[in-house]
Amino acid sequence: GESVGLHLPTLSVQEGDNSIINCAYSNSASDYFIWYKQESGKGPQFIIDIRSNMDKRQGQRVTVLLNKTVKHLSLQIAATQPGDSAVYFCAENIDRSGGSNYKLTFGKGTLLTVNP
Amino acid sequence: DAGITQSPRHKVTETGTPVTLRCHQTENHRYMYWYRQDPGHGLRLIHYSYGVKDTDKGEVSDGYSVSRSKTEDFLLTLESATSSQTSVYFCAISREGPSTDTQYFGPGTRLTVL
Numbered sequence: 314g315e316s317v318g319l320h321l322p323t324l325s326v327q328e329g330d331n332s333i334i335n336c337a338y339s340n341s342a343s344d345y346f347i348w349y350k351q352e353s354g355k356g357p358q359f360i361i362d363i364r365s366n367m368d369k370r371q372g373q374r375v376t377v378l379l380n381k382t383v384k385h386l387s388l389q390i391a392a393t394q395p396g397d398s399a400v401y402f403c404a405e406n407i408d409r410s411g412g413s414n415y416k417l418t419f420g421k422g423t424l425l426t427v428n429p
Numbered sequence: 430d431a432g433i434t435q436s437p438r439h440k441v442t443e444t445g446t447p448v449t450l451r452c453h454q455t456e457n458h459r460y461m462y463w464y465r466q467d468p469g470h471g472l473r474l475i476h477y478s479y480g481v482k483d484t485d486k487g488e489v490s491d492g493y494s495v496s497r498s499k500t501e502d503f504l505l506t507l508e509s510a511t512s513s514q515t516s517v518y519f520c521a522i523s524r525e526g527p528s529t530d531t532q533y534f535g536p537g538t539r540l541t542v543l
Contacts, residue, residue: 347531356433356519356534357472402471416487417532419472 325426332393334423336386336403345406348377348388351422352399360388360401390425398427432456433535435520441541448507450538452520454500461503462521462532463487463495465514472519478503479526510542 326332344365349357361372363379370377376389402422432455463475474487476495484495494506517539521532
């Protein structure tokens with residue numbers, strides 16, 4: 314069935330280290346993936362997205378990797394900073410023929426804590 | 430927050446009372462969404478709109494109704510609030526549908542039903 318999950322509910326890293334947050338999905342029909350960052354008391358903030366015809370996409374200090382063979386998505390944050398402390402979650406969209414393609418399925422999130 | 434405002438930001442109400450939450454956008458995006466966020470569940474879609482007066486149900490629509498009379502406003506109504514509707518509600522917008530465009534979220538409304 315449809316599921317988006319995260320391997321680790323919490324991740325603690327030292328400032329300056331690289332962080333890797335993982336996400337597994339179960340539906341091979343998923344064709345669009347998004348990573349969001351959510352700080353306490355705020356709405357989710359778009360970080361980066363990737364489509365299923367790509368394996369990798371880079372942004373500013375962030376890289377998303379998509380492995381369709383094992384249905385795995387990861388977010389890499391380079392040189393993690395205290396301001397990166399937040400909950401990160403992935404979302405997937407499943408391509409539905411027939412036009413009803415409104416739905417994103419969200420993971421529950423990983424709490425990233427950056428220690429100074 | 431991508432030109433999205435939500436009102437009120439916080440509300441406490443009693444069981445059985447009607448509640449309306451408002452989402453306002455200045456981006457002229459076609460799609461608007463209402464989600465609720467609860468611990469252990471992540472974001473769940475309540476209703477969405479794909480144009481003025483065009484709405485459809487999400488996965489947790491029972492007890493909620495929506496209306497969209499203008500492009501910029503999307504209202505969520507709890508006709509008779511229950512304690513199970515205590516949650517944080519987020520509005521989101523996208524220019525196109527979710528398979529082609531990302532969704533941008535508002536700041537949220539924290540609703541407590543006593």
